[in-house]
Structure formats: C-alpha cells, structure tokens
Amino acid sequence: MYLEQIKTAEDEWRQRHQDEIARAESAPAACEDGIVLKLLYTPADAKADVYAEVGFPGEFPFTRGNDAAGYRNKLWTVSHYAGFGSPSETNVLFRRMIDHGGVPPYMALDLPTQLGLDPDHPMARGEVGMAGTSVASLRDWETIFDGIDLEKTFVGTVVNAPAAVFLAMHVVLAEKQGADLTKIRGNLQNDILKEFTARGNFIFPVAPSLRLVTDTLEYCAQHLPAYWPLNVCGGHYPEAGANRVHEVAFAFADAFTYIDDAIRRGVAIDNFGQGVFFLMKTNHTDLLEEVAKFRAMRKIWATRLRDHYGAKDPETMKCRVLAHSGGSLLTRERPELNIARTTLACVAGVLGGIQLIGLRTMDEVFGIPTEKSELIAIGTQHVVAHETGLPDVVDPLGGSYCVEALTAEFERNVLEELARIDRMGGMVKAIESGYVRKAIAQDAYRTHRAWESGTKVKVGVNKYRIDEDEPPRQPYAYKPEEEQRQVAAVQRLRRERDNAAVSKALERIVETARRPAQSESNLMPPIIEAVRAYATVGEICGALRQVFGEYSEPTSF
Amino acid sequence: MSTAQRRIRVLMGKPGLCGHDRGIVLVVMALRDAGMEVIYSGRHNSPESLVEVAIQEDVDVLGVSILAGGHLGLCERLAKLLRERNAQDIVLLAGGFIPPEDIPKLKAFGVREVFRDGAKLEDIVQFIEQVAGERAAA
Numbered sequence: 249m250y251l252e253q254i255k256t257a258e259d260e261w262r263q264r265h266q267d268e269i270a271r272a273e274s275a276p277a278a279c280e281d282g283i284v285l286k287l288l289y290t291p292a293d294a295k296a297d298v299y300a301e302v303g304f305p306g307e308f309p310f311t312r313g314n315d316a317a318g319y320r321n322k323l324w325t326v327s328h329y330a331g332f333g334s335p336s337e338t339n340v341l342f343r344r345m346i347d348h349g350g351v352p353p354y355m356a357l358d359l360p361t362q363l364g365l366d367p368d369h370p371m372a373r374g375e376v377g378m379a380g381t382s383v384a385s386l387r388d389w390e391t392i393f394d395g396i397d398l399e400k401t402f403v404g405t406v407v408n409a410p411a412a413v414f415l416a417m418h419v420v421l422a423e424k425q426g427a428d429l430t431k432i433r434g435n436l437q438n439d440i441l442k443e444f445t446a447r448g449n450f451i452f453p454v455a456p457s458l459r460l461v462t463d464t465l466e467y468c469a470q471h472l473p474a475y476w477p478l479n480v481c482g483g484h485y486p487e488a489g490a491n492r493v494h495e496v497a498f499a500f501a502d503a504f505t506y507i508d509d510a511i512r513r514g515v516a517i518d519n520f521g522q523g524v525f526f527l528m529k530t531n532h533t534d535l536l537e538e539v540a541k542f543r544a545m546r547k548i549w550a551t552r553l554r555d556h557y558g559a560k561d562p563e564t565m566k567c568r569v570l571a572h573s574g575g576s577l578l579t580r581e582r583p584e585l586n587i588a589r590t591t592l593a594c595v596a597g598v599l600g601g602i603q604l605i606g607l608r609t610m611d612e613v614f615g616i617p618t619e620k621s622e623l624i625a626i627g628t629q630h631v632v633a634h635e636t637g638l639p640d641v642v643d644p645l646g647g648s649y650c651v652e653a654l655t656a657e658f659e660r661n662v663l664e665e666l667a668r669i670d671r672m673g674g675m676v677k678a679i680e681s682g683y684v685r686k687a688i689a690q691d692a693y694r695t696h697r698a699w700e701s702g703t704k705v706k707v708g709v710n711k712y713r714i715d716e717d718e719p720p721r722q723p724y725a726y727k728p729e730e731e732q733r734q735v736a737a738v739q740r741l742r743r744e745r746d747n748a749a750v751s752k753a754l755e756r757i758v759e760t761a762r763r764p765a766q767s768e769s770n771l772m773p774p775i776i777e778a779v780r781a782y783a784t785v786g787e788i789c790g791a792l793r794q795v796f797g798e799y800s801e802p803t804s805f
Numbered sequence: 806m807s808t809a810q811r812r813i814r815v816l817m818g819k820p821g822l823c824g825h826d827r828g829i830v831l832v833v834m835a836l837r838d839a840g841m842e843v844i845y846s847g848r849h850n851s852p853e854s855l856v857e858v859a860i861q862e863d864v865d866v867l868g869v870s871i872l873a874g875g876h877l878g879l880c881e882r883l884a885k886l887l888r889e890r891n892a893q894d895i896v897l898l899a900g901g902f903i904p905p906e907d908i909p910k911l912k913a914f915g916v917r918e919v920f921r922d923g924a925k926l927e928d929i930v931q932f933i934e935q936v937a938g939e940r941a942a943a
Contacts, residue, residue, distance in 0.1 A: 359821075360822060365822075371821070371822060371851060372822075375822050375873065378873065448823075448824020448848050488826075488827050489827050489830075489831075614904075689831075692830065693830075693831055693835075709923075800847075801848065803845045803847045805834055
C-alpha cells in the first residue's frame with residue numbers, strides 16, 4: 249500500500265519534471281558490469297522489507313557488517329605493504345619492524361620461487377630476487393627468520409603454486425625453534441585457481457593443484473588450528489580487467505571449489521571456514537556499487553555457508569574482506585590525482601564495512617614507491633579514520649534506497665553468474681574450458697575501448713590532460729650480483745647436504761603423488777620430510793611435476 | 806597467391822616468468838578485430854621457444870609483453886636469437902611496463918618499436934599494418 253503510494257507519487261513527480269528527467273535519462277548510466285543506475289531511488293526500489301532482508305550488524309546474514317559495533321570498537325586494519333631483497337636483507341627488515349612493535353609485512357617472493365624454479369634454472373635467469381625474495385630452501389627460510397620467534401609472530405606469505413612447500417618450511421622451522429604448533433599464526437595466499445585465470449603463476453594442472461590446496465587445508469585443520477591457510481583473491485580479477493560482478497562471482501566460485509574439496513576429504517566446515525578470507529579490490533569507480541558489493545558479499549557468503557555447507561558457528565559464516573585499491577586504475581598522467589582516487593577507494597571500503605584496507609601509492613606507476621608517497625598512502629587512511637566521522641556509525645548507508653537496491657541487484661547478478669558456472673560443471677571446468685579467461689578478457693576489452701573512445705573518463709588521460717614530464721623514477725633494477733649469490737648458495741647447499749636423504753624424500757613425494765588424492769596420501773608429510781632434508785623448492789616442485797605434469801593454458805579469446 | 810593478399814601474421818607472446826597478460830590479451834583481440842592472424846603463446850615462454858614458433862609459423866611480427874622488469878635481458882636474447890636464425894626480418898615489438906630510459910636500449914638490441922602501457926590499441930594496429938606492408942614489399 250505504502251509502496252503503491254510512493255510509486256504513484258514518483259510517476260507524478262516524473263510528469264511534473266518531464267523534460268528535465270527525459271534529458272538526463274537520454275544517456276543511460278550504468279556500472280561497468282551493466283547494472284543500471286537509476287536517476288532516483290525511492291523506497292519502492294529498495295526491497296519492500298529491508299530489515300527482513302539485511303537484519304542487524306553482527307548477526308546473520310551480516311549484510312550490515314560482521315561486528316555489532318562496526319568500527320567504533322575496532323577500526324579496520326591499516327595495511328602495510330613492502331618489498332625487499334635477499335633473505336638476509338629481509339631478516340633485517342623483519343626484525344626492525346618487530347622491534348618497532350609492528351608485524352612483518354606480507355612476504356613477497358620472486359617469480360622463480362613462485363613458479364617452483366631454483367635460482368640456477370635457465371628460465372630463472374634475470375628474474376632472481378626481482379619481484380620479491382628468492383627462497384630456494386629451508387636454509388633461506390632459516391636466514392629470514394633468524395632471531396624471530398615464530399610462536400609469537402604472524403607470518404603472511406604471498407605464495408600459491410608451491411604454497412605447500414612454504415607451509416612445510418614454516419612447520420619445520422617452528423619445530424626446530426621448539427614452538428607449539430597449535431600456536432603458530434600466519435597465512436598463505438594459496439589461491440591457485442585465480443592463478444590460472446588472472447595472476448598467471450601456475451605450475452601444475454588444475455586438479456592436482458586443487459589437491460595441494462586441500463592437503464594444506466586438511467593439514468592445518470589437524471595440526472595448525474591458529475594458522476590461516478587460504479586467502480581467496482577476488483582482487484586479481486579486476487586487475488586483469490574483470491568487472492565487479494565477475495570479481496565476486498569468480499572469487500566465490502573459487503572458494504566454494506576449495507570448500508567442496510575439503511569437505512569431500514572429511515574436514516568439517518567449522519574447523520577451517522574461519523581461516524578462509526577474501527582479498528578483494530576496493531575501488532573509487534562506481535563507488536556506490538563498491539559499497540553494495542561488500543554488503544552483498546557478506547550476505548551471499550553467510551547464506552551459502554549456513555544453508556549449503558551446514559556451518560553452525562556464526563564466526564564461520566562471516567565473510568572477512570581485506571581490500572587494496574587497484575593499481576590498474578592509477579595513472580602516470582597527473583599522478584597526484586592518484587591520491588584522490590585512493591582516498592575515495594578507502595571511503596568505499598569503509599562504507600562497505602571491510603576488515604583491512606591497503607592503498608596504492610601515487611607514484612608506484614613509475615617504479616618503487618618513495619618513502620614520502622608510502623607515508624601519504626598510510627596517512628590518507630588515518631584521515632579517513634580519524635577526521636571524517638565515518639567509523640562512528642555502523643553501515644551508514646544501510647537503508648539508503650539506492651544502496652539497498654544496488655546491494656540486492658548485485659547479489660542477484662552474482663548468484664546468476666555462480667549458477668552459470670555450476671551449469672558448466674563447476675569452476676574447474678569453467679577454467680579449463682577457457683570461459684573465465686574469456687569473460688575477463690572481454691570485460692577488459694570493453695573497458696579499454698571505452699577509455700580509448702573517451703566514453704569512460706580517466707581524468708588526466710582522456711580528459712583534462714596536462715602534458716608534463718614524468719618524474720625521475722627508481723626502477724625495479726635487476727641485480728646480477730644478487731642472482732649470482734643465490735645461484736652460488738643453492739649450488740653450495742646441494743654439495744653440503746645429505747643427498748641420499750634428499751633423493752629418498754623426493755622419491756616418497758613422487759610415490760605419494762601417484763596415489764589418488766585422499767587423507768592417507770596427503771602430500772604435506774612427505775613434503776615436510778623433503779624440506780627437512782634441505783631439498784630445494786625447485787626439486788620438490790620438480791618431483792610433483794614428474795607426476796602431475798604442467799598446466800597448459802587455453803589461449804583463445 | 807601473391808604476398809600482398811596474405812593476411813598479416815603475428816605471434817604475440819610472454820617471454821620469461823611474468824604472468825601479467827591483461828595488456829597483451831587486449832592487443833591480441835585488437836589485432837584479430839583488425840583482420841590479422843594472431844597466435845598467442847600464453848605465458849612462461851623461453852625466448853628460444855618464441856623464436857622457434859615465430860619461424861615455424863612464418864610470422865611477420867613477433868610482439869612480446871613484459872611487466873615484471875626483465876625486458877632488457879629478454880629482448881636482447883630474442884633479438885640475438887632472431888639474428889642467429891637468420892630471421893631478423895621478423896619485426897620484433899615490445900610492450901609492457903617499460904621505463905622511457907630503456908626504450909633506446911631496446912631499440913639498439915633490435916626491437917623495432919616499444920609500446921608502453923597506456924599505448925593506444927589503434928596505434929599498435931596501424932604500426933603493425935605499416936611494417937607488415939613494408940616487409941611484404943621488400
């Protein structure tokens with residue numbers, strides 16, 4: 249009745265302002281994923297009974313937030329992101345950060361390490377120590393954490409394809425330190441599915457890659473209850489060009505695939521669900537939809553975990569979201585405007601009620617960020633946190649006709665995409681068939697064409713351009729002496745260790761990998777033994793390659 | 806069939822270990838839309854395998870994209886391999902996250918043109934049409 253009245257009133261309002269409204273609506277406005285933005289939202293656009301749909305914060309379905317008191321009791325985490333060079337340099341940096349009361353940053357590894365290649369592999373030439381630390385064996389891990397108590401230190405590692413090897417290194421080193429494994433905290437990225445479709449650092453085919461993830465989830469559920477073994481990355485999808493609905497749908501489809509596999513193995517959802525969280529993007533573009541995205545994510549996740557997976561613990565149902573602003577939206581032109589972009593990205597994340605935010609630095613489009621720009625990125629978050637008053641109200645946009653309508657529509661679109669993937673036979677099939685890659689490529693192409701034609705504005709690039717010289721940069725320089733040092737170190741290691749023990753351990757990995765994926769043939773125990781014998785990352789991955797082969801990606805779009 | 810009627814053939818590839826391929830995939834799609842025959846190698850290729858495929862497939866252009874900083878070493882090897890195989894007539898193009906000060910170095914190795922991130926697809930298409938035309942005429 250009430251809604252009928254509103255609709256009639258809106259129609260009358262349209263009549264009264266017919267010309268003005270017709271002019272505004274002649275060019276329809278839509279978000280990048282096609283969700284249409286109406287000129288005006290009224291209670292008729294929001295669901296009839298918003299409170300029945302979204303509830304209260306801290307309660308199912310968590311649309312309005314994971315915590316009852318939002319940011320008043322606990323602000324989001326202001327993330328710190330840093331890169332570094334050799335294992336010993338990394339050790340110095342880690343110790344300094346811990347001495348200053350902080351936690352070590354997430355560990356970045358170089359590409360050869362991420363791809364399971366030793367520093368002296370021919371394909372590693374020119375890339376050792378470039379995009380992060382080169383870690384060839386337990387010996388490097390010992391160097392990195394020399395003098396650091398693993399029982400007291402949260403260690404995050406951005407590693408995917410060889411994640412099991414890094415979990416093994418952490419377990420062995422913790423044991424050597426005499427640590428209580430049940431207290432070990434840390435996190436692996438370990439989201440291999442998005443490597444096939446977005447990030448590109450894959451080694452083995454999809455099915456055995458998934459087996460390795462499940463092996464780590466199962467091992468952690470049994471031995472390292474405080475460790476977070478999986479960090480599902482939706483954020484790599486928009487960086488590869490995907491629209492927002494695809495970002496969320498693909499991230500959830502990946503997550504459900506891991507969960508399905510772990511449950512098949514007999515791991516209980518409430519035993520590992522809380523260690524799964526999402527690393528997404530928070531972007532300034534289509535800002536209201538970004539807020540709707542985070543709200544819809546929580547509802548979709550909680551509903552699926554409760555109703556489909558049978559989670560009992562509300563903590564398991566909470567969708568924990570960490571988000572960084574997207575590097576691909578920064579511009580080299582008028583780079584100072586990147587501060588405005590990331591400020592708005594931060595606001596979007598805060599209005600979305602997420603748990604951690606990291607902002608890009610304005611000058612990383614040129615190379616290694618300067619210290620000044622790092623401080624600006626952190627300071628930007630402090631301004632939003634302490635000057636705007638936004639954290640004082642839980643889910644301040646809850647009840648907004650527009651944001652509630654967008655939240656509901658976003659949810660519908662994500663569920664539709666998830667159903668499409670189900671019809672294809674699940675995410676593994678959708679990846680192998682090339683569907684996911686194609687969908688991302690087509691999104692990226694559409695967006696790029698819109699930037700080139702100017703229908704989509706990039707300030708400083710295709711509108712309000714000011715031609716100026718690029719500032720001097722600090723490039724990511726290749727250090728041949730660093731590479732030679734790592735090559736010499738791994739070759740020395742191979743001479744010094746007990747090679748009979750290494751061969752035996754690698755043989756055991758091969759034997760285990762040949763057996764079907766199940767709890768009895770979990771690869772973690774043999775990988776741990778190989779790591780303990782100082783087998784290298786390349787050798788362990790080589791043993792697995794022998795059995796699993798390598799992934800060959802679909803290349804048609 | 807005269808060479809003038811032959812469709813332009815391009816091998817697009819990612820040498821080395823860098824996994825970022827948003828840019829190269831956009832170029833692949835734009836070249837196809839422009840009517841060229843494009844082979845995309847996917848990721849993680851050695852320079853040797855790219856040069857081998859370029860020669861086997863008899864391409865006019867070999868385009869590579871590198872965003873992780875390895876462009877100098879990789880492009881030097883690619884150009885050297887093309888010369889060693891007596892295939893320096895295949896036009897070598899590079900794209901990606903490449904600092905402007907490296908462009909002259911890449912050109913000195915034998916890279917014909919460099920398209921940094923932000924380059925227009927249309928400009929890349931036009932450039933390839935032009936160099937392929939010159940190559941057909943030669």
